[in-house]
Amino acid sequence: MHKMNFEESPLQSELRSLTRQFTQKELLPLVEEDENNQRFRPELIRKLGDLGLTGIPLPINYGGAGLGYQEYIIAIEEIAAVNAGYAISVAVTGLTQMILNTFGNEEQKKKYIPPLAKGHAIGAFSLSEANSGSDAASLKTTAQKQGNHYLVNGTKLWTTQGDSADTIILMARTGEAGPRGISAFILEKGISGFQYGKKEKKMGCHTSHTMELIFQNVEVPAENRIGNEGDGLKIAMTALDSGRITIAAAALGISRAALQIAIHHAQQREQFGKPLSEFQGISFMLADMAVLLNAATLLVQKSAWLKDEGKSFTHEAAISKLFATDMAMKVTTDAVQILGGSGYTQDFPLERYMREAKVLQIVEGTNQIQRMIIGRNLTQGPKRKRK
Ligand SMILES: Cc1cc2nc3c(=O)[nH]c(=O)nc-3n(C[C@H](O)[C@H](O)[C@H](O)COP(=O)(O)OP(=O)(O)OC[C@H]3O[C@@H](n4cnc5c(N)ncnc54)[C@H](O)[C@@H]3O)c2cc1C
Incomplete structure (x- = not known):
């Protein structure tokens, strides 16, 4: 009997912990200052490349890690939990490679993919x-x-x-x-x-x-x-199908980080003589945030699995992108609310997470466009399988 498996493989757990160690050590200390100075550091992409994190789903013979989207979404989620800007940078460099790998000829693949996959070039x-x-x-x-x-x-x-x-x-x-x-x-x-x-x-x-x-x-x-x-348009739309899975994964990372801060604050902060978490109004908000995050995680994982299995995933990628990014907007907004006035300040990263979540509802096809794709698939049948 084949069982569904909701557990990360040892390799996936290792990848998560590798990415988390990197983001905590190399990215977190710089984030607030770099956000304020609008500074992008290409050397961080190079370091991510040294760890094999910039070409996760690309074939080994072009310098990639030879893994799948189920691994790729883990890295994107972890990076986004610290800073969505870098998650988007890795995702866009990944989109560039994906286009070259799917539609490029052999010379183009050999020339352009390896530097991108190794983090030596940015796409x-x-x-x-x-x-x-x-x-x-x-x-x-x-x-x-x-x-x-x-x-x-x-x-x-x-x-x-x-x-x-x-x-x-x-x-x-x-x-x-x-x-x-x-x-x-x-x-x-x-x-x-x-x-x-x-x-x-x-x-x-x-x-x-x-x-x-x-x-x-x-x-x-x-x-x-x-x-x-x-x-060209077919190439762009095919790439965006895959890209949407990574945007949805970024939404998971932001939301997880926001929820953790909100839970911690609700446990520590006392009003009316008891922790906020003991007020049902607050614990229900936290519960709803966790429900949404769990549901979004399963959707994103399923899209990545479909892609890795070579099955059609356009419809599911659109559903994941729509649900996960709307979820991130709600979860980050509610997390700000749970921190009250502090949530609205830069003493906590929540207001930044809220601003980061917003862009995910817009890029790689707005969420209205995702609804158009989903609606069209429902009423006119799915289009041919995307590569
Ligand atoms: C930070 C950021 C990074 C980006 N990076 C890239 C990038 O790397 N490469 C790139 O090519 N683009 C990029 N984009 C562009 C992004 O893909 C577009 O902003 C997005 O596709 C929406 O296009 P628009 O801004 O022109 O809005 P419009 O298309 O003008 O849409 C405006 C509003 O109308 C809605 N709308 C439009 N048509 C319909 C419809 N038929 N039915 C219902 N509602 C509709 C939209 O959902 C939206 O709410 C980026 C955008 C941002 C903000």
Whole structure:
């Protein structure tokens, strides 16, 4: 008889403890200051790479750890429990590798994946523009074929770690208007005609920079196109299916950390002559937070398992992303409430967690877009299996 297994394997527990040791020792002491100074440290990505944590689900022959998403989500959760900015940075570098591994040719894989998988290079994914966010198929940046290169012109918005990335996956229009006219390209840092625009002044996640990227007659070699002309949107949407599992995993980490602080505070803080935890109003809030976190954890683990098993997971990834990130928003908001005035100050990281949770409801497809995906699957049937 096959049993369902809800226990972490010894390897998964080891990975969790390795990531936790790293985040406690290397990341935690820097986080508050770096958040205030909007500082991203590429050397931390390199150190995570030295531990094998930047290419967890990538094949060993390209420098990855050869593990699966069930391991990957553990690392992302642990990093997010300390700082969502770095969890997002690792996730985006992972998204870049995932695109190359799934859709790249052998030369592209050999050249670009190993530095990313080892943490020696940083990756970025550039799809969104000022007038095309949720409606990604309407993007305007163009890539015109001229001999053995493409000439790229346009402006991208919201590219996470666009200013530190060595390898950027860029979506640009090579053909007709709409979803079929978009292609994917690999861009290397420092290419002529490529400039950084504004850095967004955000609500949170300041250790992760979000950049405008400007392209003026940038010559991208034709060999840097990924897949065929017109494959770009399919590539982006496939990548985002997997990316959503990691965003959901980040939501788990933030929420777990917030819940722990709220429980501790409720046990210590006394009002009306007894600890807050003895008031049913507070203990029920804590109970509800734990229920939501447990449910979200199972959803995220199931999505990761489906992906690892090579089964269809688009629907479940959308459900996980929607539920886990809405859960994180509620859990962090309630944790602030349980700490009262202190929760609203920077004496505790809860207000930061709340700001970090918010962005997870927006990135990699807003939660309204997740509902559209889920609703479409329910009423029109699932689309073909994503890779
Ligand atoms: C910190 C941060 C990092 C990011 N990193 C990246 C990155 O690395 N790469 C990248 O390409 N992009 C990135 N993005 C962009 C992100 O993916 C978009 O912000 C997101 O897809 C939403 O697009 P938009 O902001 O243009 O909002 P819009 O699409 O204008 O949406 C505005 C509102 O309308 C809702 N809405 C839109 N269409 C519908 C509909 N059909 N039905 C119901 N509601 C709808 C949305 O849910 C949202 O609430 C990042 C964004 C942020 C904030």
